[in-house]
Amino acid sequence: MVESNSTRKKIKAEEKVAANSLRTLVYSIVMSVEDKVVLEDMINKLSQEADTMLDIINDIPKTHQRELLLGYKMLLQSGINAVDRRLTNL
Numbered sequence: 001m002v003e004s005n006s007t008r009k010k011i012k013a014e015e016k017v018a019a020n021s022l023r024t025l026v027y028s029i030v031m032s033v034e035d036k037v038v039l040e041d042m043i044n045k046l047s048q049e050a051d052t053m054l055d056i057i058n059d060i061p062k063t064h065q066r067e068l069l070l071g072y073k074m075l076l077q078s079g080i081n082a083v084d085r086r087l088t089n090l
Contacts, residue, residue, distance in 0.1 A: 019047040
């Protein structure tokens, strides 16, 4: 199903809020300025990549969107699982 313009705007707004929250957290933690800049850059790239990936998938033929979204979800879930494992070890 092709996303409506309002749905896409809502998703982008949610991504922006999440990225801003993470940036705020990074700048509230005591660490070197260099590390903060690197983390902020990575947050920006991650946010942009996710947004771009969803836009690209949204623009391809509808017959392939579901399988690509499921594959993308698996990729993201793998990253979430890695974070969960690290959290367990803290």
